[in-house]
Amino acid sequence: MNTTFAAVSFAALLSTQALAGGLIMNEYNAVGSTKMLTGSDPVFGQVLNNGGNWIELVVTQDHLDIRGWKLKWAETGNSTGNGTDYWYGNGSIDQGIITFSNNAVWSDLRSGTILTVIETDASGVGRNDDFTFDPCSGDWWINVHTFNNPTYVSTVTNKIGKVAGQFSTGNANWMMEICNAANALVTPAFGEGGPIYGGSGISSTEVGKLRADPSAGVTNASFNDGDSSSFGRPNTWSDPLVPICKVRQDFAALRSSVMDGCPSCTPIALNEYNAVTSVTFLNGGTLAADSAGGAAADSYFGRVAGNGGNWIEMVVIQDRLDLRGWTLEWQENVADGNHGTVTFSQSPAISAIPSGTILTLTEKNAAGGGKDTDLVGVISGGQRWINIWSHDTALIDSTFSTKVGDNAYGAFSVTNSKWSLTFRDGSNMVVAGPFGEGAPGYSLGAVGNTSVCRLKQDLATRLTGTNDYDDTATYSTFGSPNRWIICPDESTIFTQSFAALGEGVCQAYAPWDLDMNGSIDGGDIGLCLLDFGPCPGCAADIDGSGEVDGGDIGIILLNFN
Numbered sequence: 001m002n003t004t005f006a007a008v009s010f011a012a013l014l015s016t017q018a019l020a021g022g023l024i025m026n027e028y029n030a031v032g033s034t035k036m037l038t039g040s041d042p043v044f045g046q047v048l049n050n051g052g053n054w055i056e057l058v059v060t061q062d063h064l065d066i067r068g069w070k071l072k073w074a075e076t077g078n079s080t081g082n083g084t085d086y087w088y089g090n091g092s093i094d095q096g097i098i099t100f101s102n103n104a105v106w107s108d109l110r111s112g113t114i115l116t117v118i119e120t121d122a123s124g125v126g127r128n129d130d131f132t133f134d135p136c137s138g139d140w141w142i143n144v145h146t147f148n149n150p151t152y153v154s155t156v157t158n159k160i161g162k163v164a165g166q167f168s169t170g171n172a173n174w175m176m177e178i179c180n181a182a183n184a185l186v187t188p189a190f191g192e193g194g195p196i197y198g199g200s201g202i203s204s205t206e207v208g209k210l211r212a213d214p215s216a217g218v219t220n221a222s223f224n225d226g227d228s229s230s231f232g233r234p235n236t237w238s239d240p241l242v243p244i245c246k247v248r249q250d251f252a253a254l255r256s257s258v259m260d261g262c263p264s265c266t267p268i269a270l271n272e273y274n275a276v277t278s279v280t281f282l283n284g285g286t287l288a289a290d291s292a293g294g295a296a297a298d299s300y301f302g303r304v305a306g307n308g309g310n311w312i313e314m315v316v317i318q319d320r321l322d323l324r325g326w327t328l329e330w331q332e333n334v335a336d337g338n339h340g341t342v343t344f345s346q347s348p349a350i351s352a353i354p355s356g357t358i359l360t361l362t363e364k365n366a367a368g369g370g371k372d373t374d375l376v377g378v379i380s381g382g383q384r385w386i387n388i389w390s391h392d393t394a395l396i397d398s399t400f401s402t403k404v405g406d407n408a409y410g411a412f413s414v415t416n417s418k419w420s421l422t423f424r425d426g427s428n429m430v431v432a433g434p435f436g437e438g439a440p441g442y443s444l445g446a447v448g449n450t451s452v453c454r455l456k457q458d459l460a461t462r463l464t465g466t467n468d469y470d471d472t473a474t475y476s477t478f479g480s481p482n483r484w485i486i487c488p489d490e491s492t493i494f495t496q497s498f499a500a501l502g503e504g505v506c507q508a509y510a511p512w513d514l515d516m517n518g519s520i521d522g523g524d525i526g527l528c529l530l531d532f533g534p535c536p537g538c539a540a541d542i543d544g545s546g547e548v549d550g551g552d553i554g555i556i557l558l559n560f561n
Contacts, residue, residue: 021186022061023069023178026114026214026249027226027235028191029054030171032204039228040446043127050207051231052125053169054118055098055176058214062111062257068181069106071098071117076193077172081158096157096167103152105131105142112255114141116232117153119166121145135255136262137433138441138464141232171202190220199224209235213250233443245487248444251466259462265506267318268423269463270435271358272454272482275416275447276307283473284450290473291450298476299483301369307452308478309370310363310414312421315459315498319355319507320539324348325397325426328361333418333438340401342412347395348531349375350388352514352539356459356501358385360479363412365389376536376546377479383498384544385479416447420465432463439465447471454482458497461506512542512556520559528553 031037031050044051055071074088074095085091098117100106109115113133120126129152130143146153147165155167162168173193180186189195190210192202198221202208207229212222230236234249276282281303284291290303297303312328324346332338342361344350353359358379364370373392377385388395391410403413413419420438425431433439437447442465447453451473455463475483481496513520514527531540534547542552 021178021180022059022064022216023066023115024058024060024187024214024216024218025055025176025178025190025210026058027056027207027209027229027231028169028174028176029207029229029231030169030174030192030202030204030225031207032171035204037207037227037229038205039226041229041231042233042443042446043231044125044229047125049125050229051127052119053167054116054126054231055169056231057115057117058251058254059109059111059113059115060214060216060254064109064111066100066106066109066180067102069100069186070179070183071176072096072179073098073167073169073174073176074193075168075170075172075174077174078159078170080160082160084158086156086158091158094157094159094168094170096155096159096162098146098167099154101150101152101154105152109142110135110258112140112251112258114232114234116141116143118143118145120147121149135258136464137430138435138439138466140251140255140466141440143232171204171206174202174208188220190223192223192225194220194223196221198222201225209237210249211235211237211247214254230443233441236443236445239488242488246445248468255466262462265318265461266432266463267321267506268314268316268323268359268432269459270312270421270433270455270469271315271459272313272452272477273414273419273421273436274307274309274311274452274476274478275414275419275449276451277449278306278309280450281305282307282450282452282476294474296474296476298478299480300371300478301476304369306369307476308362308364309368310412311370311478312361312414313478314359314361315501316353316355316357316359317459317461317463317501317506319503319505320352321355322352323350327424327428328412329422329424329433330412330414331420331422331434331438332413332415333420338401338403338413338417340399340403340406340412342390342399343397345393345395345397348538349536350395353386354384354544355503355505355507356384356498358383358479358481360385360387361390361412362387363390363410365391371479379480383481387479416449416451419447419453433465435463435465435469437469437471439469441466442469444468444470448473452476454484455496456482456484458500460500512552512559514539514556520556520561524556525553528556 037050078094083091118126175189175191175193177189178187202225209226239245283296290296301308328342362370418438420434420436422433457468486492514524531548540548
């Protein structure tokens with residue numbers, strides 16, 4: 001490693017391992033222009049140059065103002081500079097400075113934000129500017145490109161062949177330090193070329209990445225090489241002691257205070273979806289055995305080709321959720337841009353769904369290998385489960401799809417092509433999502449066409465696409481709580497808990513206040529009498545017996561006024 005440093009920078013770096021400057025480097029691309037990343041990237045896939053020159057930063061201080069801040073980079077293993085010394089102390093060393101403008105977009109960055117700086121926009125090999133920051137929906141990512149973009153950034157470099165608006169990242173002992181508008185060092189150099197670098201050599205088919213939870217106190221000792229990248233998402237890596245186990249950065253400490261300003265309840269969330277194609281089996285292989293020599297199967301469908309077809313599993317979080325007129329908006333984030341919607345009807349059967357209910361939507365009915373509409377289903381352990389067949393005209397008002405061959409009523413699509421799901425209420429407002437592999441915060445593995453994608457954590461009252469959604473193929477649990485292996489002990493299987501959900505969760509009205517007027521009175525008894533008799537799923541079926549009867553009226557009388 002080349003340790004020739006500008007004297008002032010070297011002294012500052014040795015005097016402190018980390019300065020609480022509020023902005024740290026998290027990852028950078030070292031893949032050569034004629035090389036490919038050994039693994040893959042969730043945005044770029046596996047392409048030459050892996051998106052070109054880019055740097056990923058994390059904001060560690062809330063309400064951070066980076067106007068005028070500078071990213072000072074140098075590739076100390078390259079001595080091909082044109083002689084101009086911008087900051088490093090040796091003009092022959094490749095170097096440059098990226099400076100953030102005085103634009104207001106840089107004046108108030110929130111803690112936990114991922115900020116990527118890329119050389120080119122989507123017309124090249126890069127990505128366009130994206131300032132659609134929406135943490136309450138799981139979007140913590142801001143992207144800016146540098147080339148010919150003085151509104152937001154400016155650059156200088158001494159690297160021959162580069163011009164204003166360009167910069168460089170590479171594998172020849174590259175590093176970067178961060179200075180504020182007064183040119184004071186706020187974050188010392190991170191990367192292979194910086195002091196106390198903790199990793200092995202970074203090759204031209206790798207990235208440099210932080211293998212630790214991001215924080216103001218993290219140091220370059222936690223930087224390492226990586227054969228997969230996670231541009232715009234938390235970093236992941238293999239556990240050094242148990243390589244089969246995946247580790248992901250935890251941003252919770254940085255983001256918790258920002259999330260306090262978001263709605264305290266997600267009304268409904270995606271829990272699992274099927275990406276297994278019609279001609280493949282869960283975890284690959286054949287009917288007799290999966291690709292690993294096991295017998296991966298779904299707890300409901302068993303081991304069958306297609307694993308039940310297009311289906312979505314959701315969990316109701318807000319108690320007595322009224323889904324009438326709501327729309328499920330699905331999207332494939334691929335070049336063909338396939339998308340579509342499923343809109344619920346005005347049926348009273350979906351007007352007051354209890355918290356903790358598993359709601360599945362199937363494109364196929366039982367005769368076709370799926371499941372018929374069932375509004376009273378209960379699985380082992382008492383977990384409430386209801387299913388809606390997308391062709392059920394009583395419960396589904398309409399469907400729409402741009403996918404060729406899927407434009408008939410009742411058709412929708414679930415795939416492994418960066419699929420995502422967003423929920424809109426009756427007024428067309430987004431109330432939850434997007435969730436799934438195509439969501440901005442998804443980072444836990446590429447969903448394959450022999451896999452399902454599921455939430456690998458207990459249910460909570462607030463969920464976004466940044467939660468622990470993961471591709472998996474060993475277990476599929478349509479209509480029941482998710483299950484997964486506790487790595488590395490494959491004999492330990494964890495079952496998802498619904499304990500945080502129950503009566504009254506995220507609901508201002510008591511379940512027996514049927515007309516939701518804030519009072520338990522004769523109006524509520526009147527609504528019971530209107531639905532008297534068998535009425536599974538009705539709001540007036542307060543005790544969940546499947547019919548409205550004297551038991552429900554008794555509950556109202558016990559809580560009268």
